[in-house]
Amino acid sequence: MVLDLVLIGLAIALNPLPVTGFVLVLSSRNGVWKGLAFLLTWLATFVGIIAVVLLMTGGEPPAANSSPSTAALAVKLAVGVGLLCYAERTRRRIGTPHRSSGFMSRVERISPWSAASLALLLQPWGMVAAGAATVVEADLAHLASYAALMGYCLLASSSLLTMELYATFAPRSAAVRLGRLRTWLEGHQEQALVSLVLFLGLWLVGKSIYELTA
Template sequence: MLPDLLLIGLGIAIFPLSVTAFVLVLSADRGTWKGLAFILSWIACFVAVLAAVLITTGGKPPAPKSLPSTATIAVKLAIGVGLVAYGWYRHRVGGRTSHQVKPSDERDAPGGGRSPDGDETPASGKSSGRMSARLDRISGWTAAGLGPLLQPWGLVAAGAATVVGADLSRTSSYVALVVYGVLATSSLLAMELYAVFAPDTSRVRLGQLRTWFQTHQNQALVGVSTVVGLFLVGKSVYELTS
């Protein structure tokens, strides 16, 4: 169970949509407090999902080859297929966009052109600026509401299906669950602590991170979804046929 949760937790931690949104929250006015609200609601929702699974199973994994065990594997297979399909869809969409939008088009598009420093600014800069402006005005309660909303629910569902196999009579299962939770939240915690203890430096570094994710967001989504999806499909097929 631990290897599965490690891969899924890593995918959750680096999921680009969540990371980009959190960086924007940290960039807002009183961003560290809003970021804390975001993280606390994120963790609360994450723990609630795991608790619901463990309460349902009673902390005991279903017997091998039983109907619940087979159904759990089938759910993981379906999630894996869905993640691979999503990765393929993002790949196709990204490919069409890159062929349709040329550098000259970006410079001429609304919001494109050059920044005050003379650097090229992509056409998406205007929309990103509007998003930053909206997030700058959000309250702490709104930031808390964004936490559960922006979780990568496909990966969270994959983790929940894997946790069905947790045996709470064993210490190893507790260790696996704790490591999974910490790893899945590690990127948010690291950025929050960075913003608290090094506010000036973090503002620059996190801005660069946001720019990188915005530039490579589609490739990152394709990579994370495809890798985790193929892993779930391969392991599920093996478990169903062995």
């Protein structure tokens, strides 16, 4: 469980779509407060999903080869296949011109409430679903499971949390560096997304098939 949560958490943290959206939020007027609304909603989503999963399992992992265990693996397999399809679709779009300036200009003028809604919109829900299917394995009888779940939430939010703290305590320096990050993402977002999604998709498919057939 721990390795899966680490890989999924890293993939979420490095996903260029929410990172780009968060950079735009921070670049707006009073961006620190809007970024805080975005970040709190982002974290609350993870905590809420984990809480729902643990309520369903009672904090005990399902027995091996049981229906719940098989269903969780099937979900991870389906998510993995979906990520691979998404990676291929995105790869084919690389180099194709598309309009994003309108979206960017709207993000730069959003309110804190809209920033919170944007956090929900930009959640990589496929990866989040894979994380939820992994959380099914958590055993709350052991302290290590609490640490793993907390670490997963923090890891998945680490890139946003780092940018929020940077913008809060070093606003001038952050404005320059985040501007550079935004420029880089605008030129390399799709390539980075394909690599990230492809890696996680292959991992989920390979491991799920192995566990289903073992």
